[in-house]
Structures are given as C-alpha cells and as structure tokens.
Amino acid sequence: MIDVFLVILQVLVATAITPLLVGVMRQVRARMEGRVGAGLLQPYRDVRKLLAKEPLRADGSSIVLIAAPLVLLVSSLMVIALVPLVTTAYLPSIPNDLFVVVSLLLIGTVALALLGLDAGTAFGGMGSSRHMMIAALVEPTVLMSVYALSIPVGSSTLSRIVLARGADVTRVVTPAGLLAVVALVVVVLAETGRLPVDNPSTHLELTMIHEGMVLESAGRDLAWLELGSWLRLTALLGLVVNLALPWGLADTAQPLALLIAVAALCAKLLVAGGLIAAAEVFMAKVRLFRVPELLAGSFVLAFLAVTASYLAG
Amino acid sequence: MTAAGGLVTVLTLTGIALVLALLAPSRYRSLASGGASMGIGIAGIFTGVAAVTSPPKVALLIPIAVPGGLGLDPLVLSPTPLGGVFCIVVGAVGAVAALYGIGYAHGPAASRTGWSAFALFLLGMLIVPSAGDVVSFLLGWETMALASTVLVLSDHAERPAVRPAAAWYAVMTHLSFLTLATGFALLASKAHSTTFARIAEAGITGPTGISAFLLLLIGFATKAGLVPLHVWLPRAHPEAPSHVSAVMSAAMVKMGVYGIILLTTSWLPAVSRPFAVLVLALGVLSGSYGILQASITSDLKRLLAYSTTENVGLAVTAVGVGMLLSNAGQPEVASIAFVAALLLVVSHAAFKTVLFLGAGTILKATGERDLDRLGGLARTHPVTAWTFGLAAMGASALPITSGFVAEWTLLQAVVHGDGRANTMLALALPVTLGLLALTIGLGLLTFVKAFGMAFLARPRSNAAASPSPEFSSHPGTAAMGVAQVLGALAVWGLGLAAGPIATALSSVLGYSGIVSSEMGGLRLVTIGVLDPVALGILALGLALPVGLLVLIIRRRVPRRVTDLAWGCGGVRTSPRMEYTATSYAEPLVRVFGEALRPSRSLEVSQLGDDRVLESRVAFAQELTDIVEDRWYAPATRWLRIAGDQARRIQNGSIHRYLGFSFAALVLVLVVVTLP
Numbered sequence: 001m002i003d004v005f006l007v008i009l010q011v012l013v014a015t016a017i018t019p020l021l022v023g024v025m026r027q028v029r030a031r032m033e034g035r036v037g038a039g040l041l042q043p044y045r046d047v048r049k050l051l052a053k054e055p056l057r058a059d060g061s062s063i064v065l066i067a068a069p070l071v072l073l074v075s076s077l078m079v080i081a082l083v084p085l086v087t088t089a090y091l092p093s094i095p096n097d098l099f100v101v102v103s104l105l106l107i108g109t110v111a112l113a114l115l116g117l118d119a120g121t122a123f124g125g126m127g128s129s130r131h132m133m134i135a136a137l138v139e140p141t142v143l144m145s146v147y148a149l150s151i152p153v154g155s156s157t158l159s160r161i162v163l164a165r166g167a168d169v170t171r172v173v174t175p176a177g178l179l180a181v182v183a184l185v186v187v188v189l190a191e192t193g194r195l196p197v198d199n200p201s202t203h204l205e206l207t208m209i210h211e212g213m214v215l216e217s218a219g220r221d222l223a224w225l226e227l228g229s230w231l232r233l234t235a236l237l238g239l240v241v242n243l244a245l246p247w248g249l250a251d252t253a254q255p256l257a258l259l260i261a262v263a264a265l266c267a268k269l270l271v272a273g274g275l276i277a278a279a280e281v282f283m284a285k286v287r288l289f290r291v292p293e294l295l296a297g298s299f300v301l302a303f304l305a306v307t308a309s310y311l312a313g
Numbered sequence: 314m315t316a317a318g319g320l321v322t323v324l325t326l327t328g329i330a331l332v333l334a335l336l337a338p339s340r341y342r343s344l345a346s347g348g349a350s351m352g353i354g355i356a357g358i359f360t361g362v363a364a365v366t367s368p369p370k371v372a373l374l375i376p377i378a379v380p381g382g383l384g385l386d387p388l389v390l391s392p393t394p395l396g397g398v399f400c401i402v403v404g405a406v407g408a409v410a411a412l413y414g415i416g417y418a419h420g421p422a423a424s425r426t427g428w429s430a431f432a433l434f435l436l437g438m439l440i441v442p443s444a445g446d447v448v449s450f451l452l453g454w455e456t457m458a459l460a461s462t463v464l465v466l467s468d469h470a471e472r473p474a475v476r477p478a479a480a481w482y483a484v485m486t487h488l489s490f491l492t493l494a495t496g497f498a499l500l501a502s503k504a505h506s507t508t509f510a511r512i513a514e515a516g517i518t519g520p521t522g523i524s525a526f527l528l529l530l531i532g533f534a535t536k537a538g539l540v541p542l543h544v545w546l547p548r549a550h551p552e553a554p555s556h557v558s559a560v561m562s563a564a565m566v567k568m569g570v571y572g573i574i575l576l577t578t579s580w581l582p583a584v585s586r587p588f589a590v591l592v593l594a595l596g597v598l599s600g601s602y603g604i605l606q607a608s609i610t611s612d613l614k615r616l617l618a619y620s621t622t623e624n625v626g627l628a629v630t631a632v633g634v635g636m637l638l639s640n641a642g643q644p645e646v647a648s649i650a651f652v653a654a655l656l657l658v659v660s661h662a663a664f665k666t667v668l669f670l671g672a673g674t675i676l677k678a679t680g681e682r683d684l685d686r687l688g689g690l691a692r693t694h695p696v697t698a699w700t701f702g703l704a705a706m707g708a709s710a711l712p713i714t715s716g717f718v719a720e721w722t723l724l725q726a727v728v729h730g731d732g733r734a735n736t737m738l739a740l741a742l743p744v745t746l747g748l749l750a751l752t753i754g755l756g757l758l759t760f761v762k763a764f765g766m767a768f769l770a771r772p773r774s775n776a777a778a779s780p781s782p783e784f785s786s787h788p789g790t791a792a793m794g795v796a797q798v799l800g801a802l803a804v805w806g807l808g809l810a811a812g813p814i815a816t817a818l819s820s821v822l823g824y825s826g827i828v829s830s831e832m833g834g835l836r837l838v839t840i841g842v843l844d845p846v847a848l849g850i851l852a853l854g855l856a857l858p859v860g861l862l863v864l865i866i867r868r869r870v871p872r873r874v875t876d877l878a879w880g881c882g883g884v885r886t887s888p889r890m891e892y893t894a895t896s897y898a899e900p901l902v903r904v905f906g907e908a909l910r911p912s913r914s915l916e917v918s919q920l921g922d923d924r925v926l927e928s929r930v931a932f933a934q935e936l937t938d939i940v941e942d943r944w945y946a947p948a949t950r951w952l953r954i955a956g957d958q959a960r961r962i963q964n965g966s967i968h969r970y971l972g973f974s975f976a977a978l979v980l981v982l983v984v985v986t987l988p
Contacts, residue, residue, distance in 0.1 A: 011855070054870055058878035060771050062691045066872075070859060077855040078848075093832055093847035099724050100843065103712050106757060110711065113761045117892070119878040120688065120770030125892020128765070132758040133900045136608075139754030140747045147728050147746055156728055157841060216878050220866055224859075292904045303743055310732040310739040 002253050003089045010086040011077060013262050017269065018227070018234045019043035024270050025277040026201075032281045043230070047223050055219030061119050068115035069217060069224035075108040076231035085238040086261045088159040088251045096158040098146040102139075105191065105236075108228060109135045115225075116213030127212025130288060134197060134209070137292055138190045141183055141299045148180035148305035149243065158239070166246035179305035181244050186298035188236040190291070192229070195280040197291055207285060234269065237276075241268040316369045316392050316443075319360025323439050326352040330432035335425050343789075346428035347415035350435060354411055357404025357439045364397025364443075365821060371445065386507045388452075389445035394821040398655060399442035399571045402662045405803070406564040407435040413670050413796035414556035416789025417677060421467040422554040434460035434560065441568050447497045447507040454493065454568070458486040461565060464557040465549050478548035485545040489535035493572075496528030500580065513579050522584040529576050530588075537569025539629060540599040541940045543622045547606070550618035551682070555673025558614060562621045563665040567658050570628050574654065577636055586640055590741060593633025597745055599626025600752040602940075608759040609902055609909065609936055611684045611894035613672050616763055620708060621665060623752060628657040630745065631723050634730065637741055641734040648824035649837055650726035653719060655818040660715030663807055664707035667800035671701035674793055675767060679776040684766040684894035686774035696794045698768045700801035705760040707804040710753055713845040715807035718835060720753065721843050722815070729840055758901070766894045773888050809845050811835040895934065902936070911936050 023040040030037030057065060082096040082104070090096045109131070116128030150156040152171060153164045165171045172178075190197045193210040202208050214225050242249065248264030250257040286294060330349035337345040363369075368391075375388040392400055414422070414431065421427055433456055440453025462483045469475040501507045503522075504515035517525070531542070538546035546566070550558045577585040577592065585592075603622030610616045635650035674697045675690060676682050691698040707714035710721075727746050732739035772778035807814055812829030819827040830836045834844025902911050913934045920926040 051866055052870060055872045057872050057874050059874065059876045060689070061878065062769060064691075064769060070856070070863070073859055074852060074856045077859070078852060081851060081855065091847065091851070093830060093834060093842065093844040094851055095841055097721075097841055097843070099721050100712070100848070103710065103717060103721075106709075107711055110709070110757060110761055114765050114769060117761075117765035118769045120888065120891045121878050122890050122892060125770075125897065128761070129892060129897045129900060132761050132897075133904065136751070136754030136758045136901075137904070139757075140750040143724070143750035143753075144743065144747055147743065150728055151732070154729070155841065156725070219870065219872075220863070288900065289903060299747065303747065306732075306743040306746075307739065 003091050006087040006089045006250070006253060007081050007091060009258065011081050013265070014080045014085050014234050014238065015077070015231065017266055018230045019047060021234055021237075021269055021273045022230050025273045028274045028277040029281055032278060043226075047227060050223035050226070051220050053219040055217075055221045058119055058216060061216065064114050064118040065216065066221065068111040068118070069221045069228065071111040072108045072228035073224045073231070075104050075111065076228045076235065078104050079108075079235040080231055082158075083235050083239045084159045084162050084242055084249060085235070086250060086258070086265050088163055088249045090157075090159050098150070098156045098158055099143075101158065102142055102146070105232065106135070108232065109191075112210075112213050112225075115217070119216040121216065123208075123212045123215055127209050127215075130209045131213060134190055134291060134295075137295045138187055141187050141295060141302050142191075144299060144302035144306060145180040145183040145187065148176055148183075148302055148309055151306065151309040152176070162242050162246045162249065163251075165243065166249070172244070172246065174309075176305045176309035179301045179308065181240065183298045183302035183305065184240050184243065186294065186301075188233075188240055189276075190295065191236060192233040194233075194276065195283045196286045196294065199285045202285075207288075237272055238265065238269055241272045315367075316360050316363040316397070317373055319356055319363055320373050320390055320392075320439075320443060322356040323353055323360060323436065326350075326356055327432050327436040331429050334428035334432065339423075342425070342428060343415050343418050343423045346432065347411050347418070350411035350414070350428070350432050351408045353432060353435045353439070354404045354406070354408025357407060357435070358401050359404075360392060360439070360443065361397040361400030361402075361404055364392035364400060365394045365817065368392070368394050368397070375449075386446055386448075386511075388449040389508055390440065390443045390449060391445035392443040395574065396442035396444075396571070398659070398818065398821055399567060400439055402567055402659060403435070403438045403442070403564045406560055406662050406666050407438070409666055409796050409800050410556040410559045410563075410670070411435075412799070413559070413673070413793050414554075416787070416792035416796075417556050417670075417673055418554065421470070422464070422557070426463060427467055427554075430460040430463040431557070434464060434557075434565075438560075438564055438568065442571055445509055447501055447509070447512075450509075451490070451494060451497065455490060457565060457568070458490060461553075461557070461561055462486065465553045465561075467554050467557070468552065472552070475552045478545075478552040482545045482549035485535055485542070489532040489542075491532075492528045492535075493532035496525045496532060499525040499528070509575075509580065516583060517581060518583050522581055526576065526581050526584045526588065529580075530573065530592075533569040533572035533576065534595060535569070536566060537573065537625045537629065538566050538599075538622045539569070539595050539626060540602045540622065541944060543599065543603070544938065544941050544945055546622055547610075547615050547618040547938065550621065550669075551612060551614035555614070555669055555676060558617075559666045559669035559673075562618065562669055563662040566621060566625050567662065570625060570632075570654070570658055573629060573632060574651075577632065578651075585636065589633055589636035589640055590737065592636060593630060593741060593745065596626045596629030596631070596633050597748045599623065600630055601626075601748045601755075604752050604755040604759060605901075605905060605908065606938065608755045608762070609898040609905075611766075611898070613675065613682045613684055613687075613763060613767065614669070616684075616759065617665065617668050617672060620668075620756070620759060621661075623756065624657065624661040624665070624708075627720070627723065627749070627752065628654045628661070630749065631657060631726070634723070634726055634742075634745060637738060638726070638730045641730075641738050643731060643734065645826055645839055646726055646729050646731075648819065648822060648826060649722060649729070649840070651822050652815060652819045652824065652827060653723035653726055655821070656715075656719035656722055656815060659814070659818070660707060660719040660804070660807055663715055663800060663803040664704040667700050667704035667797055667804060668708065670793070670797050670800060671697050671704065674797070679774075681774065681776050684763065687767045687772070687777045688770045688774075688888065688891070689768070689772040689777060691768040694768075696797060700797040701768065702764055703801045704804050705764045707808070709757040709760045711757075713808045713849055714804050716804075718808055718811040718815070718843065718845065722835070722837070724749065725837060725840055755901075758898075762894055762897045766897065770891055771888045773891060773893065809833065809849070811843060811845050902934075908939070909936060910939055910942075 022043040027037040113128040116124040198209040250261035334346035371391045373390040437457030444450035466479045503517045504512045535542040607619035631654035635647045638647035707716040710716040812833045815835045832846040836842040916931040918929040920928040
C-alpha cells in the first residue's frame with residue numbers, strides 16, 4: 001500500500017513541476033538570447049488558457065482527433081508513475097522494467113503519429129512521417145543503452161539500476177556507464193523533440209516535426225498534447241539525471257526522506273533543463289537527413305558501452 | 314477428446330468438406346464446405362489441446378501397403394506437445410479464416426476446386442505437426458504445398474500477376490520439398506528407420522548429419538520465408554484470396570519454424586550446435602530486412618507479407634538465441650528464448666490473421682490494396698478499423714497485446730544472456746539486440762503507416778470514397794465481421810492472459826522457470842514479472858482523473874465542428890495533397906538508400922523557353938527486392954542459358970536417341986561388372 005502512496009505522490013509532484021521545468025527552459029533561453037521572456041509560470045497559464053478554449057473538430061476527422069491527445073497524456077502519466085523520479089519504490093506487480101517503459105512511450109509516439117495523419121493535411125502527414133522515422137531510428141539506441149546499464153546489475157528494472165548505481169559510486173563513472181548515459185541523453189533529445197533534432201519553438205513548415213502533427217488540434221486537445229509531451233520530457237530527463245546522479249531518491253515513506261527526494265528531483269531537473277536550454281542557444285537544428293547520423297553516433301556509443309561492460313566485467 | 318479421436322474427426326470432416334465442395338449447389342457451397350472446413354479447424358484445436366495435455370504415444374498408425382515392402386515403417390501420427398501447439402495454431406487460424414471465407418470467397422475461390430483445396434490445405438497443415446515419421450510428414454507437407462498452390466492460382470484469369478506469383482511459389486515450395494526429402498533420406502538411411510523417435514535416438518553426427526542438417530534447414534527456411542529464401546512470399550501472399558493469405562501467412566509458414574525447432578532440438582541437436590550463429594543470423598537478417606521492405610511498400614498485402622518474413626525471423630532469432638545460450642551453458646535463459654519463440658509464433662498467428670482478413674475486407678469493399686489510393690475507411694468500416702487497429706498494435710508489439718508479451722520475453726532473454734561467457738556471445742547478443750530494436754522501431758512505422766493510410770485522413774481515390782454498395786448489403790459481411798472480431802479478441806486475450814499461455818508453452822518445452830503471477834501475468838522466476846492486467850489497471854487508474862476532468866470541461870466548453878481542417882492556412886482542395894504511403898516512407902527510403910537501391914526518375918517539362926516555369930513534373934519510383942535482383946535474376950538467367958544449351962542434346966534425331974540408349978546400356982553394364 002505504501003508503494004501505491006509513493007507512486008501517487010511521484011505522479012503528483014512530477015506533474016506539478018513539469019510546466020515549471022518548461023518555463024525555466026524557455027526563460028533561460030529567452031534571457032540568453034537577449035529577450036525578456038514570458039516568465040517562469042507561463043506554461044501553467046498556457047495550459048489554463050487552452051483548457052478554457054473551444055476545441056475544433058474538422059469535418060472528416062475521426063475519433064483519433066479526440067482520443068490521441070488523451071492517449072498521449074495517459075501514456076506519459078504511466079511513464080511518470082513507473083520511472084524512478086522521487087522514489088525507487090514500485091508497484092509489486094508492475095516493476096519499472098525498462099522495456100515496459102519504452103513501450104509505453106511508444107504508445108504515445110504512435111498516438112501522435114496517427115493524430116498527424118488523421119485530418120489528412122499535408123503538414124500533418126509530413127510531421128507524422130518524420131516523427132516515426134526518428135522514433136524508429138532512436139529505438140536501437142534506447143534499447144542498447146538500457147542493455148548496457150542492465151548488464152552490471154543483471155536486471156532491466158530501473159529502480160534496481162538506480163539503486164545499484166547509487167550504492168556504488170564507481171559504477172557511475174565506469175566508461176560503460178558514462179557512454180550509456182551520454183547515448184541516453186541523445187535519445188532524450190530526439191524523443192522529446194528538442195534541438196538539434198527538432199525545434200520545439202518553430203512553426204516553419206518545412207522543418208517542423210512535432211508542431212506539424214498537432215496543427216489541427218485546438219483548445220483542450222492541444223492542452224493535453226502539450227502537457228503529454230512535457231510530461232515525457234520530465235520523465236526522460238528525470239530518468240537520465242537520476243541515472244547520472246543516483247542520489248536523493250526516497251525508498252520509504254518517511255516525510256523527511258520524501259521532502260529531500262522531492263527537493264533533489266526539482267533541483268536536478270531544473271538545473272538539467274536549464275543546461276539543455278542554454279546549450280540549445282548555441283545549436284542549430286540539423287537537417288532531417290543528418291539526424292540518422294547523429295542517432296547512429298549515439299548507437300555506437302551505446303554499443304561500445306555494452307561491449308565494454310562485457311569485456312571489463 | 315483424445316488426440317486420436319481428434320485426428321479421426323479431422324480426417325472425417327475433410328472428407329465431408331470435400332464431398333460438400335463437390336456436390337453442394339453453388340449457392341450453398343461456401344456455407345456448407347466452409348462450415349465443414351471450420352469444423353476441421355476446430356477439430357484441429359481439440360487435437361492440439363489433447364496433444365499438449367496428454368500426449369499420446371501413438372495416436373494413429375497406418376501400416377503402409379507398398380508393393381515389395383520397401384522396409385518402410387508404418388505411418389505414425391502422434392502429435393507431441395510441441396506439435397500440439399502448432400496444431401492449435403493451425404486449427405484456430407483455419408477455423409477463423411474458413412468462417413471469413415464463407416462470407417468472403419467469391420468467384421474461383423468459391424468454386425468446387427477452391428473449397429476442396431482449402432479443406433485439403435488445412436488437412437495437410439494438421440498432418441505436418443502430428444506426423445511421427447518422415448513419410449507422413451512429407452505427405453502432409455506436399456498436400457499443404459499443392460493445395461496452397463492451387464489456391465494461390467484462384468484468380469489467375471482475372472489478374473495476370475497471379476501466374477508468375479504462383480510459378481515462383483510452386484518452384485520455391487518444391488525446391489524446399491526436394492531438399493527436405495533428400496535430408497530426410499540421409500537421416501532415415503543412417504537411422505535405419507523413418508520414425509522421428511528412432512532418428513532422434515540414433516544421434517546422427519558426422520558428414521551425413523551435417524549435410525542432412527543443412528538440407529533440412531534450407532527446406533524449412535524456404536517454407537518459413539526467411540531471407541534470402543523469402544522471394545516467393547511477397548508474391549504469393551498478395552495474390553492469393555485474402556482468407557487463404559491469412560492461413561498461409563499465419564499458419565503455413567509456421568511449419569517452417571516447427572521444422573527448425575524440431576531439427577535443432579530433437580533430430581540433430583548435436584550437429585546443429587555449431588550452427589547456432591547461422592540460425593541466429595538467418596532470423597535477425599530476415600527480421601530487419603523483412604520489416605525494412607514492409608515499411609517502404611505501399612501495397613497493403615505485400616506489406617503484410619514482408620511483415621510475415623519479419624515475424625518469422627523474430628521467432629527464428631529466438632530459437633538462435635536459445636541455441637547460443639544453451640551452447641554457452643546457460644539453460645535457464647535459453648529456455649526463456651525458446652518459450653519466446655513459441656510466444657512469437659502464437660501471437661503472430663493471431664494478429665496476422667486479423668490483418669490479412671482486414672486487408673480482404675478493404676479489397677472487397679474498394680477493389681484497392683494500394684495504400685496510396687485508400688484513406689478514410691474508419692468511417693465506413695468501423696469494425697474493420699478497430700480490429701485491424703488492435704492487430705496492428707499487436708504487430709508493433711505495443712501493450713497490451715500478444716505481440717508485446719512475446720517481444721518482451723525475447724528481449725529479456727537477450728539481455729539476460731551472460732555475454733561474459735565467451736566472445737561469440739559478447740558480440741552476438743548486442744548485435745542481435747540492436748537489430749531487434751531496429752526491427753521493432755521500423756515495425757512501428759510500418760503499421761502506423763498501414764493503419765493511418767487506410768483508415769484515417771480523407772479518401773485518396775473514388776473507390777475508397779464510395780465503397781461498393783453491394784458490399785455492405787451482402788449477407789456474408791456479417792460472417793467476415795465475426796471472424797475479424799474473434800481474431801482481434803484473440804490478439805487482446807493472448808496479451809492479457811500472458812501468464813497461463815506462457816506457462817503452458819514452457820511446460821510444452823519441459824521448462825518450469827516461467828509461472829503465472831497473481832493477476833495472470835508472466836513471471837520469469839529469475840528475471841522479473843510482466844503483468845498486463847496490472848498495467849491495464851494502472852492505465853485505468855490514471856485515465857480516471859483525466860477522464861473526469863474532460864467530462865467537467867466538456868460541459869463548460871463544447872466542441873465545435875468546422876467543415877475544413879486548418880492545414881496551415883490553405884483551403885484544402887484535393888485529397889491529392891495528402892501524404893501518401895509512398896511519401897510517408899520517403900525519408901526511410903533515403904536513409905536506407907544504400908540497402909534498398911530504389912530506382913527513381915524525375916521528368917520536368919519546361920513551359921516554352923522559360924527556365925523557371927514548369928508545365929509538368931512526373932516522378933516515378935520503383936522499389937524492388939534487392940535479393941531478388943542480385944541473386945535470383947542472375948540465377949534464373951543462368952538456368953535459362955543452361956536450358957538452351959541442353960536443347961542441343963535433344964535435337965529430335967532418332968539416330969542420336971538410339972545412340973544415347975546404347976551408350977546408357979554400355980555404361981550400366983560397365984558399372985554392373987565393376988567389382
């Protein structure tokens with residue numbers, strides 16, 4: 001029962017700070033580009049605004065238009081519930097197995113891609129096609145870095161990986177562990193549509209991926225889509241920071257431990273988010289057909305991580 | 314029912330189906346003979362269940378009456394538990410496809426020949442996994458091959474593409490028969506018996522064993538459609554009537570997998586050990602090559618056919634991983650890989666049946682199977698859309714479907730194999746995982762494309778926009794719908810009841826490391842648990858507050874229906890502006906250009922002398938199977954040349970033939986007189 005409480009707490013905390021994370025990332029970027037920025041709390045206001053607006057439904061669109069945003073949101077919430085962010089505790093019958101987490105992410109990916117196709121517009125199809133291509137090419141890196149991380153622990157359960165890394169600092173700085181984490185960072189950037197793979201703030205027709213798919217959604221549909229995508233960012237970024245710095249997570253329901261865990265998560269997430277945003281200022285989006293090279297590079301890193309962990313024992 | 318009773322029922326029902334196909338008036342032929350064929354399938358399921366729960370020593374024994382008594386053993390039909398699993402697969406797929414066929418079959422597929430061949434096809438496929446000896450195995454194999462060739466030929470009068478497809482199929486399937494017969498002959502001569510039990514006991518090794526192994530592997534790989542022997546598959550599956558494609562793809566190719574499992578675990582385990590990497594390579598290559606081809610093709614049934622190569626490849630990958638791991642002395646994880654192979658077989662049977670049946674409905678309603686000309690069918694065919702969608706989720710291994718459970722098990726087996734054991738493993742496992750992951754990713758793209766292009770967006774042709782009116786009023790549509798729903802329920806059910814299914818399959822293999830968790834999930838004792846029901850409950854638990862929120866907001870802010878989608882400001886005028894299946898796969902074609910070698914042409918006609926204005930742009934792209942172009946085309950060319958050369962010997966002159974006879978006689982005499 002205590003596990004259920006911890007998981008619910010984790011979902012609530014992560015959902016609550018997600019718009020702040022996005023706000024921080026946007027604000028850091030704005031300031032570094034010499035703009036004033038909309039403020040840290042703007043994403044909260046965006047969601048509230050979108051929820052109050054009238055959603056449209058084009059003639060000829062199907063149930064996918066309404067269902068896909070909800071599917072994306074629920075799948076992201078499930079990932080949030082499973083990934084060790086605040087706590088390493090997990091529901092006994094649903095261990096946070098990485099393959100399960102990845103397949104839940106894929107459900108969201110597919111929901112978005114189908115949404116892009118639903119209205120039958122050229123931009124939707126274009127975004128969907130690119131999105132699925134990137135998803136397909138990211139998959140090998142995802143599974144390979146998971147594999148690399150699971151070898152020393154002998155388990156693909158995330159909590160056990162994080163705990164094992166936390167218990168033994170030397171594990172964090174092994175070549176295999178570092179390579180895997182670096183590969184995972186590229187994965188996170190690609191999966192969440194950040195630079196250099198996709199530019200989340202562009203609406204330039206020929207370059208957009210994520211924005212192309214959500215063009216037809218308005219009002220609360222768009223709110224769910226935005227929230228769902230942000231939650232993915234929180235989950236994946238949180239996972240990476242917890243793998244890189246596996247300390248501070250609570251495994252019991254002691255109030256103090258929980259408080260520390262929540263504070264640690266917020267600090268790690270916001271700093272990591274700020275760093276990514278700062279890096280994005282100096283980066284341009286790469287051409288779509290250069291993305292496979294980037295992903296191939298990260299795949300090689302992950303592959304090296306696997307062989308290194310076999311050969312280095 | 315015992316396995317023997319089941320087999321007798323199967324034989325009896327086949328007889329009845331044949332009689333009904335031949336004698337029933339054409340109006341009731343499909344109903345009568347199709348109904349009997351359904352019965353064959355159901356009897357097959359019972360036989361399989363009986364074989365799994367209480368395997369008989371000998372179910373049916375038919376003494377052969379061969380003149381001269383060649384010393385052959387009697388024909389034995391005694392399904393082992395493993396064979397029983399394949400009987401269930403064949404039976405279930407056959408029953409659902411027959412039900413669908415009652416409504417779907419028309420024209421030549423509903424003729425006397427069509428339904429007789431269908432019944433014989435099912436019979437052949439049930440005999441193969443029940444066979445306990447070489448002769449009955451080959452008899453079943455050949456029945457299956459011949460009957461399916463006849464069925465592939467069904468529409469040869471309507472579409473010229475059918476004939477070369479059937480020719481490819483007939484040639485490949487008989488080459489496979491030839492290698493199998495030779496391989497078995499080697500085994501039987503060494504073991505001095507044709508029964509599988511004696512062959513397994515004989516423990517054959519040495520050059521005979523190796524040649525028999527390779528011959529049998531080639532034969533089974535051809536039937537299973539593994540790269541590079543897959544070339545018949547993307548031709549024959551699309552051209553056959555859809556209910557036949559479903560059976561061929563979901564059940565028949567599995568006989569190849571069954572053969573490979575028997576070959577490596579029972580008949581020649583000692584010989585096959587060093588070939589584990591070969592089996593693994595066959596599987597992994599087929600998986601990634603198959604799905605790559607599937608992801609770029611825009612013919613729906615061809616896409617499904619290539620995806621069959623992929624899925625069979627995954628199952629064979631699992632077998633290969635299992636072999637490698639048991640070679641390395643890790644029997645626990647190896648058994649999980651073998652269970653994964655069976656799970657993949659079962660789940661592929663379920664979802665591929667539904668997918669082909671869905672393709673059949675689309676084909677019948679619109680006359681199109683080109684995704685570039687489909688679209689918007691979700692509105693006119695909701696049942697097909699839902700069932701196809703669910704099955705597509707199964708095919709892309711998304712939770713909570715059978716495909717997800719199967720691929721999760723396979724991935725766990727790969728990840729938990731200990732690569733420190735030897736260098737081979739340290740290299741093979743990561744490469745396997747990388748290619749598996751690519752296969753999974755491309756599979757996702759493939760089925761998003763297939764579903765999205767067929768069922769979502771706006772119709773891309775008139776045929777898709779206004780489905781034929783006679784279709785919806787046709788009484789058989791109900792039978793087709795029921796069959797699709799049954800199949801889709803199986804995809805879902807197999808995913809939910811992961812625990813019991815996996816436990817049953819692992820007990821078939823005599824492995825006890827997999828148990829059911831409390832909620833019917835799948836627990837790998839040493840590794841972890843996958844509980845689809847719990848996952849579903851978690852999803853519902855999280856969806857509940859979201860749903861409540863939606864309900865509250867919906868009352869305050871209603872949805873408005875507009876007549877046009879936004880489309881970035883442009884008023885959409887023509888569905889031709891939509892993305893098509895070809896354009897959807899275009900980025901992939903570019904990324905994998907080296908492996909696919911597409912041939913493209915771009916023609917631009919200028920407007921007068923103006924170098925800026927263009928009057929017409931024509932783009933054509935042709936994607937061919939590179940294996941076919943590179944290997945088969947030269948091979949057939951050489952065969953043709955050899956044939957032309959051989960014609961010189963046969964010049965029709967009677968003198969020369971007399972000379973040949975004389976030379977042959979002399980040769981025989983010389984050979985006989987030699988000591």
